[in-house]
Amino acid sequence: MRLRIPLLFTLLCCKSLLFSQTTVQNPSKNDFSEALTLLASDSLQGRKANGRGGSLAASYISSKMHSYKLKAYNDFEDYFQIFAIEEHTVKKTSLQIKKRNHKTISLSPDKDFEITPTTNSIQKKQAEVVFASYGLDVSKENYDDYKNLDVKNKIVVVLSGFPGDQDTTSSFYKKFKNIFPEENDLEETKLKTAISKGAIALIIIETRENFKPQSKENEVFHSLENTTATSIPIFRISKKTAENLFSKSNIPLKTELTSTPLKKVKINFSIELKHETSYVGNVLGFIPGKDTTKTIIVGAHYDHLGIKNDSIYNGADDNASGTSGMLALAKKWSESNIKPESNILFAAWTAEEMGLLGSEYFVQNFDFKKQKILLAINMDMISRSAPEDKTHRILSIGTQKGSDNLKEIANFSNNKLAKPFSLDLWETDGHSGSDYASFTTKGIPVMTFFSGFHEDYHTPRDKVSKVDLDKIQDVLFIVNNSILKFIENQHN
Structure with a gap:
């Protein structure tokens, strides 16, 4: 026993020393405020992915990675992973409805419907x-609107929203709001469901009284170059238009709904697009690990909406906040001079606003035979609060179902804060609101950080003057400590 006690003491001391040497300082406001201010400035013109502002932002991020002495990913020149995207401009579209024994009704894209092609x-x-x-x-x-319906090679008409969405006190509302907290996720689910059932188009009846269709002619949509289309077009019509078209066809716009074929109705449609190619780039730099076959990703998208109608969409929260936070973490990890157990890749994704195209391209071209991604951290909008968050201390952290270890890490890191957040821990399964989705589709564990939607989201009002620097600093505290704890857990 006398020999074992000193040996055990020595081992414990070595272990303690090992963990003390892997401490990386948490970013302060000085580490991210300058980058945030520049990225969200008018000079960067809203950072549209394939615009001049996007190129300027990418060059700035690359220069910061160089100054932090990060290694360029896969020896890309100047840290850029360049790829092509296609722009699809709607030149002409038509939607006609023919009811048996009635003349054909042609709808106008200017006032009757809008389309996502x-x-x-x-x-x-x-x-x-x-x-x-x-x-x-x-x-x-145990809910299925498609039960006993054959929609293969047919057009599906559905209502917007979900059962009970008009009554916030109903059990249906609480149940479905928990499943679909974001409207984009709800519509994406409806689209994927229609596709899986074999439909060739989806018509959504917008039940909101204030819905007014907007013409999408000459509007640009984007995809990765040479992507095989796996989607179907979506047409949106107002409740009033639907009542005029389907009033005699058993579409009850009321609480009690019955899914049914509309045997007396046929619809025809056409879409004419113009295609152009442009080039954009992710900006990727990393710190090599002891095991170079494994990687932890710390990412954020740097693009925003650019200029619309002579207004600059600065995107301070969305997502200069996440990008400047990613750079601040890169700075601190570089300054620590620690060689991490695995690679840590700092990624600035592009074209997120165009459909997660940058992160999707990265995942599609990642060599999973040679490397394994242990964890993908995503930061998207981490500097503001939702209107209902009166204390400005709610933080949303999404992980995949079954990732209890990551939830424990999130709670552990949050509790180390002097003033912990109220954490909204949710599951990303079935959701695709940000770049984390490109990784979840490959089964890669994720932690995605988000501090709440606000009234300035996707408007020219999302400016630096409205960001909460203290909140960013605390979010980065949790992200940094989560990385450290994750690495510690991996090697215990």
């Missing part, structure tokens, strides 16, 4: 129509 032009198509209530199939809730 696929990446390909579509010659005139005619198909039968099926009404599928809210267009949802949620097996875990």
Whole structure:
């Protein structure tokens, strides 16, 4: 025993010394405020991915990575991973409805409907129509609007929203709001469900009274170059238009809904697109680890919406906040002179606003045979608070279902704060609101950080003057400590 006690003491001391040497200082405001101010300045013109502002932002981020002595990923020149995207401009679209024994009704894209097309032009198509209530199939809730419906090669008409969405006190509302907290996720689910059932187009009846269709002609949509379309077009019409078109076709715009084929109705549509190619780039720099076959990613998208109608969309919160935070973490890890157990890749994704294209391109071209991604951290909008967050201390952290270890890490890191956040820990499964989705589709563990939607989201009012620097600093504290704890857990 006398020999074992000194040996055990020595081992414990060595272990303690090992962990003390892997401490990386948490970023302060001085580490990110300058980058945030520059990225969200008028001079960067809203950082549109394929615009001049996007190029200027990428060059700035590259210069910062160089100054932090990060290694260029895969020896890319100047840290850039360049790739092509396609712009699809809607030149002409038509939507016509024919009811049996009635003349054909042509709808106008200027006032009757709006469209989100696929990446390909579509010659005139005619198909039968099926009404599928809210267009949802949620097996875990034993709810299926498509039960006993055959929609293959047909057009599906659904209502916007979800059951009980007009009554915030109802059990249906609470149940479905928990499943679909964001409107974008809800619509994405409806689209994917319609595709999986074999539909060729989706028509959404917008039940909001203030919905006014906006013409999408000459509007630009984007995709990765040479992407095979796996989507279908979405047409949105107002409640009033739907009542005029389908009043005699058993679409009850009320609480009690019955999914049903519309046997007396046929719809034809066409979409003409113009295609152009442009080039954009992710900016990637990393610190090599002891094990170079494994990687932790710390990422944020740097692009925003650019200039619209002579207004600059500065995107201070979305997402100069996350990008400047990523750079601050890169700075601190570089200054620590610590060689981490695995690679730490600091990534500035582009074209997130165009459909997560930058992170998607990265994942599609990642060599999973040679390397393994242990964890992908995503920071998107970490400097503001939602209107209902009166104390400005709610932080949303998303992980995949079953990632209890990451939730524990989030709680552990949060509790180290002098003033902990109220954490909203949610599961990313089925959601695609930011770049984390490019990794979850590959089964890669994620932690995605978000501090809340606000009234300035995607408006020219999202400016530096409104960001909360203290909140960013505390979010980065949690991110940094989560990385450290994750690495510690990996090697215990």
